[in-house]
Amino acid sequence: MAANNSGSEPRIPEDVTLEDEAEAEAKGKAPAASSSATTTMNRSGSRPQLDLSGAAIHGTLEDRNPTILLPNQSDDISHLALDIGGSLIKLVYFSRHADQPTEDKRKLSTKRRLEIFTGARRSYPVLGGRLHFVKFETGKLNECLDFISSKQLHRGGVDSPSWRSGAQPDNIVIKATGGGAFKYADLFKERLGVSLEKEDEMDCLVAGANFLLKAIRHEAFTHMDGQKEYVQIDQNDLFPYLLVNVGSGVSIIKVDGHGKFQRVSGDNSTIDMLVGDIYGGLDYSKIGLSASTIASSFGKTISDNKELSDYRPEDISLSLLRMISYNIGQISYLNALRYGLKRIFFGGFFIRGHAYTMDTISFAVHFWSKGEAKAMFLRHEGFLGALGAFMSYEKHGLDDLSAHHLVERFPMGAPYVGGKIHGPPLGDLNEKISWMEKFVQKGTQITAPVPMGAPATTGMGGFERPTSKGDILRSDASAALNVGVLHLVPSLDVFPLLEDPKTYEPNTIDLDHDEFKYWFTILSDHLPDLVEKAVASEGGTDDAKRRGDAFAHAFSAHLARLTEEPAAYGKFGLANLLELREECLREFQFFDAYVSIKQRENEASLAVLPDLLMELDSMDEEDRLLALIEGVLAANIFDWGSKACVDLYNQGTIIEIYRMSRKKMQRPWRIDDFDTFKSRMLKKDQPYKRALISVDNAGADVVLGMLPLAREFLRRGVEVVLVANSLPALNDITANELPEIVAEAAKHCGILRKAAEAGGLIVDAMAGIQGDTKDEPASVPLMVVENGCGSPCIDFRQVSSELAAAAKDADLLILEGMGRSLHTNLNARFKCDALKLAMVKNQRLAEKLFNGNIYDCICKFEPVS
Numbered sequence: 004m005a006a007n008n009s010g011s012e013p014r015i016p017e018d019v020t021l022e023d024e025a026e027a028e029a030k031g032k033a034p035a036a037s038s039s040a041t042t043t044m045n046r047s048g049s050r051p052q053l054d055l056s057g058a059a060i061h062g063t064l065e066d067r068n069p070t071i072l073l074p075n076q077s078d079d080i081s082h083l084a085l086d087i088g089g090s091l092i093k094l095v096y097f098s099r100h101a102d103q104p105t106e107d108k109r110k111l112s113t114k115r116r117l118e119i120f121t122g123a124r125r126s127y128p129v130l131g132g133r134l135h136f137v138k139f140e141t142g143k144l145n146e147c148l149d150f151i152s153s154k155q156l157h158r159g160g161v162d163s164p165s166w167r168s169g170a171q172p173d174n175i176v177i178k179a180t181g182g183g184a185f186k187y188a189d190l191f192k193e194r195l196g197v198s199l200e201k202e203d204e205m206d207c208l209v210a211g212a213n214f215l216l217k218a219i220r221h222e223a224f225t226h227m228d229g230q231k232e233y234v235q236i237d238q239n240d241l242f243p244y245l246l247v248n249v250g251s252g253v254s255i256i257k258v259d260g261h262g263k264f265q266r267v268s269g270d271n272s273t274i275d276m277l278v279g280d281i282y283g284g285l286d287y288s289k290i291g292l293s294a295s296t297i298a299s300s301f302g303k304t305i306s307d308n309k310e311l312s313d314y315r316p317e318d319i320s321l322s323l324l325r326m327i328s329y330n331i332g333q334i335s336y337l338n339a340l341r342y343g344l345k346r347i348f349f350g351g352f353f354i355r356g357h358a359y360t361m362d363t364i365s366f367a368v369h370f371w372s373k374g375e376a377k378a379m380f381l382r383h384e385g386f387l388g389a390l391g392a393f394m395s396y397e398k399h400g401l402d403d404l405s406a407h408h409l410v411e412r413f414p415m416g417a418p419y420v421g422g423k424i425h426g427p428p429l430g431d432l433n434e435k436i437s438w439m440e441k442f443v444q445k446g447t448q449i450t451a452p453v454p455m456g457a458p459a460t461t462g463m464g465g466f467e468r469p470t471s472k473g474d475i476l477r478s479d480a481s482a483a484l485n486v487g488v489l490h491l492v493p494s495l496d497v498f499p500l501l502e503d504p505k506t507y508e509p510n511t512i513d514l515d516h517d518e519f520k521y522w523f524t525i526l527s528d529h530l531p532d533l534v535e536k537a538v539a540s541e542g543g544t545d546d547a548k549r550r551g552d553a554f555a556h557a558f559s560a561h562l563a564r565l566t567e568e569p570a571a572y573g574k575f576g577l578a579n580l581l582e583l584r585e586e587c588l589r590e591f592q593f594f595d596a597y598v599s600i601k602q603r604e605n606e607a608s609l610a611v612l613p614d615l616l617m618e619l620d621s622m623d624e625e626d627r628l629l630a631l632i633e634g635v636l637a638a639n640i641f642d643w644g645s646k647a648c649v650d651l652y653n654q655g656t657i658i659e660i661y662r663m664s665r666k667k668m669q670r671p672w673r674i675d676d677f678d679t680f681k682s683r684m685l686k687k688d689q690p691y692k693r694a695l696i697s698v699d700n701a702g703a704d705v706v707l708g709m710l711p712l713a714r715e716f717l718r719r720g721v722e723v724v725l726v727a728n729s730l731p732a733l734n735d736i737t738a739n740e741l742p743e744i745v746a747e748a749a750k751h752c753g754i755l756r757k758a759a760e761a762g763g764l765i766v767d768a769m770a771g772i773q774g775d776t777k778d779e780p781a782s783v784p785l786m787v788v789e790n791g792c793g794s795p796c797i798d799f800r801q802v803s804s805e806l807a808a809a810a811k812d813a814d815l816l817i818l819e820g821m822g823r824s825l826h827t828n829l830n831a832r833f834k835c836d837a838l839k840l841a842m843v844k845n846q847r848l849a850e851k852l853f854n855g856n857i858y859d860c861i862c863k864f865e866p867v868s
């Protein structure tokens with residue numbers, strides 16, 4: 004049957020370890036077969052270290068995560084950099100994406116059509132892969148060495164050519180910074196056989212900070228009164244700034260540009276600084292420094308006539324912390340004043356995400372500067388040096404990356420321990436689940452997102468809702484949950500038809516506290532059903548049940564973590580939350596929870612499609628246009644992400660519900676721009692050239708709604724590009740599944756058949772069974788592209804390069820569904836005409852956005868002029 008290619012669905016090998024999710028990909032996997040597409044890579048001459056001969060794209064250029072295999076790459080190229088500080092060792096390492104799906108016919112023909120291989124298309128200097136952030140205590144250097152060794156990080160990972168061939172490269176050089184790069188050089192040589200190449204610490208700090216501020220969208224934030232607020236940094240207005248790195252010592256650097264900086268103050272330990280550097284020789288009355296502000300705590304200890312032991316250690320600690328933080332804030336401000344700088348970025352693990360520390364520093368800066376200067380913090384605060392050392396290889400092309408190439412993911416290990424290792428690295432998902440089960444039972448190891456009671460064994464809702472913990476001072480582990488794994492995806496692009504990418508915000512509604520609470524409930528309530536579907540999709544085995552439990556625990560823990568601190572993972576909207584759920588499913592190797600539901604609905608819908616097409620063809624143009632839009636809106640009711648809709652499905656067959664939904668359509672719809680759209684469509688002298696039609700759900704939605712609409716455009720001589728998800732999300736149709744559905748539909752329709760042939764979706768022999776083709780116009784192509792997403796929503800700042808290429812000649816964009824046109828993009832403006840179609844399947848959203856009701860329909864047409 005058509006629409007069933009689940010067996011060939013590319014599986015994302017989302018391998019996981021406790022600390023970073025990358026282990027299994029490096030273990031025991033056969034070397035990947037050679038790819039079908041070979042590319043030449045244009046690289047600037049400034050990066051001589053890579054041997055690019057024989058380089059091949061593994062998978063496809065358009066894959067979400069293309070991997071470039073460099074078979075002739077010399078073995079001494081490392082994917083690891085270190086910052087060995089006085090207190091902590093920071094590791095940044097890179098892991099390649101594992102096996103990729105092979106090139107299929109659709110992709111090749113689409114590429115040819117969209118001329119992706121021709122012209123000045125960008126090559127990918129950067130390896131697709133992931134950047135991991137891990138830290139160890141310097142006092143436990145051995146743990147760090149074991150970790151590197153177990154993962155063979157110094158040899159590019161367990162799956163690197165040298166490791167697989169058993170060759171022993173004799174000159175491995177690893178970039179390292181921090182004092183320990185000298186101190187422990189011999190030990191690294193002895194234990195791992197590697198030489199540490201020392202990079203200047205300040206160079207690294209600055210390079211790391213500049214990279215983060217350029218490439219990570221929500222890296223910097225302010226912190227006032229316990230509230231994080233992410234700051235959008237304008238690249239053209241970044242310099243100069245003051246960088247204050249607070250580690251074992253404090254470094255204060257005035258940064259004027261890339262590689263342009265000057266150390267201005269502070270080279271002592273935090274304690275020295277307190278005593279010696281507070282006023283820096285300035286007359287304190289001039290800057291309004293009140294002696295009592297800082298000294299008050301000590302004042303009491305002197306006058307109270309008590310012994311030190313009479314004070315509670317936590318009180319002393321807090322006083323000290325406050326004092327140090329104030330002083331750091333003051334000294335920073337004084338330096339900012341000295342150089343006329345308005346922005347101060349703070350890094351270093353001293354801050355370690357502590358709300359208290361950040362608030363205190365912010366307060367000081369704000370107070371002394373009378374609001375003129377701003378203290379800002381960095382999410383990857385402790386990793387500036389290590390990241391800078393990593394960048395100094397000048398071979399990963401990291402500096403060519405922009406924000407749209409980076410996707411941050413929060414797999415269980417990494418955010419949970421914040422790059423901290425507890426125990427040995429885990430070898431596979433099984434070990435990870437075991438670890439989670441233990442940790443869940445203990446419930447204390449990590450304080451913030453303590454998930455829910457004893458783990459269930461049924462895989463079906465044997466867990467409770469996580470509880471939020473209130474605003475207590477969090478432990479180091481939980482506070483460090485802010486760093487995920489950075490996925491480098493060079494094939495992502497900004498959607499070229501966005502009117503203004505700078506001001507574009509995908510999310511329609513701000514996930515403030517109340518809103519988050521609401522969605523927390525929705526998602527928690529939905530969880531048991533989702534787990535049931537997910538487990539069933541994997542055959543209902545014991546293993547699947549165990550993974551189902553683990554998924555539920557993991558996702559609940561994320562929710563609890565976000566309840567406690569909504570900004571924990573950066574600026575997080577509903578789109579991110581819905582995507583997190585899908586990623587979490589993939590993390591526990593559930594690749595398509597709704598696979599059988601999708602199949603069933605596709606089949607039922609395809610069976611009635613011929614009748615529907617006949618009915619449509621009997622109408623005149625205007626009635627047909629209305630019927631088509633009605634059909635799209637009515638069929639959007641088939642959404643397994645909406646509780647209300649799922650409840651409806653018990654009340655009838657797919658076709659009955661479709662008819663019922665259709666009968667209820669009453670114009671005017673809640674937003675009803677149909678007449679304007681119709682007028683535009685009927686303008687004979689100004690036909691559209693290419694319509695990008697973004698589809699949503701499998702089954703009736705795509706088969707009875709979107710395909711007939713696409714056919715109408717084809718019939719009018721408009722090229723159609725169907726845009727579908729790269730990866731499954733709920734019951735959404737994917738770009739991989741779509742061609743078979745089109746092929747099946749084409750058996751009953753000459754227009755679709757010709758267009759699909761023209762677009763390379765089906766080969767001639769497959770079609771030609773039924774369908775009247777005598778009076779059809781010269782055929783324009785019907786194509787399918789993937790959107791680069793694995794979520795029910797779409798963020799147009801990061802789409803597949805395939806979609807970006809298809810957008811080039813498009814003059815109409817149709818967005819369908821609640822996720823893509825209501826939760827996201829309702830207010831997005833495009834450079835071409837846009838039509839947004841959706842049924843509102845949630846009462847609260849209907850009220851909030853449209854003052855309306857559940858099942859209202861939205862038909863929003865926004866012509867460019």
Ligand SMILES: Nc1ncnc2c1ncn2[C@@H]1O[C@H](COP(=O)(O)OP(=O)(O)O)[C@@H](O)[C@H]1O
Nearest residue numbers: 088089090091249250251252351352353355385
């Ligand atoms: N587990 C830890 N062990 C030691 N210090 C820690 C730890 N977690 C956070 N810190 C804080 O981080 C600081 C070290 O910050 P870091 O940026 O790593 O500096 P360095 O590079 O000098 O080690 C320490 O002074 C301490 O305040």
Ligand SMILES: CC(C)(COP(=O)(O)O)[C@@H](O)C(=O)NCCC(=O)O
Nearest residue numbers: 642644645646795820821822823845
């Ligand atoms: C996840 C969804 C955005 C998918 O909707 P779609 O894009 O398929 O129209 C939607 O089902 C949703 O917001 N559901 C949660 C709300 C609820 O259950 O009421």
Ligand SMILES: [Mn+2]
Nearest residue numbers: 699700735795
């Ligand atoms: Mn959907």
